[in-house]
Amino acid sequence: MTFEEIQKQAKSDWDSLYHGEVPHILIGTATCGRAAGALPVVEAFNKELATRNAQAKVTEVGCIGLCSLEPLVTIIKPGSFTVCYNSVTPQVVSTLVEGYVLGDDPCLELALGTVEGGEGEAVYIPELSKFEHELRLILRNCGYINPGNINHYIVNGGYNGLAKALKMEPMAIIEEVKKSGLRGRGGAGFPTGIKWELCRQASSEIKYVICNADEGDPGAFMDRVVLESDPQQVIEGMIVAGYAVGARDGFIYIRAEYPLAIERLKVALEQAEKLGLLGDSILGSDFSFHIKIAQGAGAFVSGAETALMMAIEGKRSMPRPRPPYPVESGLWGKPTLLNNVKTYAYVPLILSHGAEWFSSMGSEGSKGTAVFALAGKMVNTGLAEVAMGTTLQELIFDIGGGIWGGKQFKAVQIGGPSGGCLPQSMLDTPVDFDSLREAGAIMGSGGVIAMDEGNCMVDAAKFFLDFTQKESCGKCTTCRLGTKQMLDILEDVTAGRGRIEDVDLLVELAEDVRDGSLCGLGRTAPNPVLTTIRYFRDEYEAHILEKRCPALVCKELIAYYILPDKCERGCEHCVLGCPVEAITTNEKGIKVIDQTKCTKCGSCELVCPPEYNAVVRLSPPSLVPSSQVKESDGVIPEEK
Amino acid sequence: MEELKQQLAEILTPDRKDRSQLIPILQQIQGKLGYLSPEAMLAVAEFVEIPGSTVYGIATFYNQFRFTPLGKHPVKVCMGTACHLAGGKLVLEAMARELDIEVSGITPDHDFSLDRVACIGCCALAPVVVIDDSVYPRMTPPKVEEVLVSVKPASQEQSEKQ
Ligand SMILES: Cc1cc2nc3c(=O)[nH]c(=O)nc-3n(C[C@H](O)[C@H](O)[C@H](O)COP(=O)(O)O)c2cc1C
Ligand code: FES
Numbered sequence: 001m002t003f004e005e006i007q008k009q010a011k012s013d014w015d016s017l018y019h020g021e022v023p024h025i026l027i028g029t030a031t032c033g034r035a036a037g038a039l040p041v042v043e044a045f046n047k048e049l050a051t052r053n054a055q056a057k058v059t060e061v062g063c064i065g066l067c068s069l070e071p072l073v074t075i076i077k078p079g080s081f082t083v084c085y086n087s088v089t090p091q092v093v094s095t096l097v098e099g100y101v102l103g104d105d106p107c108l109e110l111a112l113g114t115v116e117g118g119e120g121e122a123v124y125i126p127e128l129s130k131f132e133h134e135l136r137l138i139l140r141n142c143g144y145i146n147p148g149n150i151n152h153y154i155v156n157g158g159y160n161g162l163a164k165a166l167k168m169e170p171m172a173i174i175e176e177v178k179k180s181g182l183r184g185r186g187g188a189g190f191p192t193g194i195k196w197e198l199c200r201q202a203s204s205e206i207k208y209v210i211c212n213a214d215e216g217d218p219g220a221f222m223d224r225v226v227l228e229s230d231p232q233q234v235i236e237g238m239i240v241a242g243y244a245v246g247a248r249d250g251f252i253y254i255r256a257e258y259p260l261a262i263e264r265l266k267v268a269l270e271q272a273e274k275l276g277l278l279g280d281s282i283l284g285s286d287f288s289f290h291i292k293i294a295q296g297a298g299a300f301v302s303g304a305e306t307a308l309m310m311a312i313e314g315k316r317s318m319p320r321p322r323p324p325y326p327v328e329s330g331l332w333g334k335p336t337l338l339n340n341v342k343t344y345a346y347v348p349l350i351l352s353h354g355a356e357w358f359s360s361m362g363s364e365g366s367k368g369t370a371v372f373a374l375a376g377k378m379v380n381t382g383l384a385e386v387a388m389g390t391t392l393q394e395l396i397f398d399i400g401g402g403i404w405g406g407k408q409f410k411a412v413q414i415g416g417p418s419g420g421c422l423p424q425s426m427l428d429t430p431v432d433f434d435s436l437r438e439a440g441a442i443m444g445s446g447g448v449i450a451m452d453e454g455n456c457m458v459d460a461a462k463f464f465l466d467f468t469q470k471e472s473c474g475k476c477t478t479c480r481l482g483t484k485q486m487l488d489i490l491e492d493v494t495a496g497r498g499r500i501e502d503v504d505l506l507v508e509l510a511e512d513v514r515d516g517s518l519c520g521l522g523r524t525a526p527n528p529v530l531t532t533i534r535y536f537r538d539e540y541e542a543h544i545l546e547k548r549c550p551a552l553v554c555k556e557l558i559a560y561y562i563l564p565d566k567c568e569r570g571c572e573h574c575v576l577g578c579p580v581e582a583i584t585t586n587e588k589g590i591k592v593i594d595q596t597k598c599t600k601c602g603s604c605e606l607v608c609p610p611e612y613n614a615v616v617r618l619s620p621p622s623l624v625p626s627s628q629v630k631e632s633d634g635v636i637p638e639e640k
Numbered sequence: 641m642e643e644l645k646q647q648l649a650e651i652l653t654p655d656r657k658d659r660s661q662l663i664p665i666l667q668q669i670q671g672k673l674g675y676l677s678p679e680a681m682l683a684v685a686e687f688v689e690i691p692g693s694t695v696y697g698i699a700t701f702y703n704q705f706r707f708t709p710l711g712k713h714p715v716k717v718c719m720g721t722a723c724h725l726a727g728g729k730l731v732l733e734a735m736a737r738e739l740d741i742e743v744s745g746i747t748p749d750h751d752f753s754l755d756r757v758a759c760i761g762c763c764a765l766a767p768v769v770v771i772d773d774s775v776y777p778r779m780t781p782p783k784v785e786e787v788l789v790s791v792k793p794a795s796q797e798q799s800e801k802q
Contacts, residue, residue, distance in 0.1 A: 031760070031761050031762060032761070032762055032764055032765070034775070035762040035765055035768065035775035035777055036765065036777065067762075067763075067764030067765070068764045068765075070764075216758075217721075217759075218719070218720035218721050218758040218759040219720050219721030219722050219759055219763055220759070221759070221761035221763060224761045225761075256667065256704055257757065257758075257759075257760060257761075258761070294664075295663075295664065295667060296704075297663055297666075297667060297702035297703070297704040297705065298702050298703035298704035298758075299701060299702050299703060300758075302702075311663065312660060313659065313660055314658075314659040314660045314661065314662035314663050314698075315659075315698065316697060316698050316701040317701070317702075373763065375721070375722040375763035375764060375766065376721075376722055376725055376726075376763075377725070381722075381763065381764035382764055413721070416721070447721065449721050449722060449725065449763075451725060455725055460725070463721070463724050463725075464721075467758070473701075577782055579734070579737055579738075579781075599733075601730055601733060601734060601737075601781050602727070602730050602781060603734070603780075603781045603782050606780050606781065606782050607782050
């Protein structure tokens with residue numbers, strides 16, 4: 001088939017669904033949708049439509065980035081407007097089928113809003129603050145097309161870039177990528193065109209192209225969403241890369257924790273091969289390219305390029321010194337081009353729309369858009385794509401909707417375990433490679449985690465360091481031992497055993513670890529510690545000097561206490577909810593916590609009915625009135 | 641042993657005698673047996689023709705592999721960033737207390753095993769726990785018992801049927 005024929009066939013497939021005669025129901029079933037219960041909703045729709053013998057089609061789509069509102073269902077109705085419903089449960093499915101699929105009632109009380117052709121008072125979704133502030137390039141199809149149907153991708157401009165590329169000289173493609181200003185989205189921001197050129201110049205019969213889908217940052221999920229929602233763009237980008245650098249084989253290295261993404265990739269590869277877009281003699285040309293999937297086995301360091309190649313070769317994935325760079329000597333010693341999932345995803349767009357189009361977006365040194373995973377204490381947790389240079393303020397407040405539960409913003413952690421924590425005063429920092437680095441954080445993987453007044457910055461630093469320390473492969477002494485020593489100090493600080501000299505010692509150790517480590521893991525591991533010291537030194541000091549955790553998080557520095565005048569007395573929630581029977585009732589009927597038994601699990605605070613709110617945390621623990629520390633006189637154990 | 645050999649035979653096919661197949665082979669074995677037993681690792685070593693210690697060294701390097709059997713209902717508590725900040729550790733502790741086992745352990749009746757995982761990509765629903773293949777969103781220590789009870793009776797019914 002020629003590409004034109006493929007496009008034509010795709011269009012008729014698409015039109016029959018999206019512009020057909022019968023209603024079309026889109027249900028988001030990416031991992032986030034599934035976690036929120038999307039699959040039972042799909043089942044309920046299928047059943048309801050069957051029992052009512054209703055003419056309608058159901059399509060499973062990916063994630064549009066509103067993870068906190070999943071399961072999301074969109075009903076496209078011929079001759080009427082399109083409505084999107086959030087937090088759908090199987091129980092409301094029959095209402096929706098009866099109301100809007102069969103009838104004329106759009107059930108707006110259940111809807112998030114309308115998508116096309118608004119209706120009076122209903123919210124018009126594209127005008128929601130989130131979407132107004134976003135600029136969607138690689139997320140444009142996510143949640144809209146069926147990731148399991150290549151035709152949907154093709155209709156929306158897919159494989160145009162490849163068709164165009166195959167008519168170009170490889171060097172011309174590389175020039176175009178260079179001109180676009182695209183920088184790698186895997187964290188370091190290396191100029192993509194230059195990497196491609198270096199790989200092209202390496203002389204070897206055999207070369208490899210690898211897609212890094214290891215996404216090891218424990219709080220980032222952009223690559224997962226892209227692969228689950230629109231995998232073809234990544235495949236297309238890899239094929240173009242293979243043609244440009246002169247490789248015939250590609251690997252996608254993907255973490256095993258992403259079973260759905262792996263499944264969808266497999267389907268996507270099969271479909272591309274069937275249409276002759278992948279495999280031998282692509283689109284009738286003399287260029288052949290094959291892609292295999294390699295599954296990661298859960299090691300953060302495997303995401304580092306030289307370590308990743310060791311993992312594919314079946315070895316312990318430890319980074320090695322560079323040079324030689326992978327573009328000269330990579331997988332099995334052959335020149336290897338390695339890019340992140342999103343980097344490849346931009347390539348087809350750059351080729352079809354041109355380098356100028358791409359470089360017209362973004363900021364001075366960082367062109368195009370960036371995709372972020374918004375998590376933590378934000379209202380709209382999920383995914384967002386914004387022009388490079390957008391400020392953190394816009395990202396967290398206009399798109400993320402601000403802090404959840406009316407709490408106060410405290411810090412944003414950006415870039416994962418290699419990144420940093422930035423305070424309120426840094427919220428006008430633009431998100432691009434250079435500005436973030438200056439602020440002490442990094443673009444990194446793209447995980448953005450908001451923290452509120454209830455999060456302890458020392459605890460957060462300890463969390464990240466605990467992660468990198470465990471994930472250190474152990475090759476470099478400074479990384480292996482330095483991170484351990486830093487972690488020990490942080491343990492001491494959070495346990496109230498810290499000394500004031502420890503803060504400077506941490507900074508000193510951090511510099512040693514940074515300078516003495518081979519790969520990015522060690523070189524960036526100190527960032528969370530350094531930024532929290534830089535911006536939240538007062539919290540370290542409170543832990544050390546006052547034995548107090550201002551956020552009331554660090555277990556050793558807090559005590560749970562039941563406020564006598566708030567305790568309802570008759571209610572037994574905390575007594576029953578305490579797993580270690582540390583709560584008793586005194587002669588006045590007031591509940592009292594035996595501090596010597598309390599394990600600080602927090603159950604009592606959670607089960608105390610909100611109208612009483614009698615359980616509080618105190619720090620330092622010495623604030624608990626001394627008469628209550630132990631079962632003393634006057635406190636009688638609860639009657640059996 | 642004979643049983644193990646048979647189980648492995650399907651995985652250790654002659655076309656896979658290649659070093660780059662080592663990790664995929666181990667992944668498949670774990671998928672089938674739930675963990676990597678010493679016997680299984682030795683069989684793989686013999687097959688790929690590398691020392692057993694190398695296989696063990698590689699397997700222990702990667703977090704995915706486990707060396708103790710998996711419970712009938714594997715419980716995984718997310719310890720990723722979002723889940724940590726939302727109180728995931730308290731959930732893990734509650735889980736360990738309720739099951740009366742340590743992390744990476746298994747209950748004496750082999751019904752439950754307990755592990756920690758790093759981010760399963762459901763950060764928007766933090767903190768999360770995964771039991772079997774279901775994700776339990778927005779967990780708290782008081783919910784732990786409830787969730788375990790909802791999983792366990794189902795299993796008892798099953799074993800009664802068998
Ligand atoms: C410890 C460590 C972990 C990394 N993890 C990832 C990852 O999960 N995904 C990724 O794309 N790059 C990761 N990188 C960066 C890669 O080494 C590499 O720079 C990147 O994949 C290159 O692609 P790019 O040029 O498209 O950015 C990691 C680096 C280090 C040091
Ligand atoms: S941190 Fe738990 S799912 Fe991401």
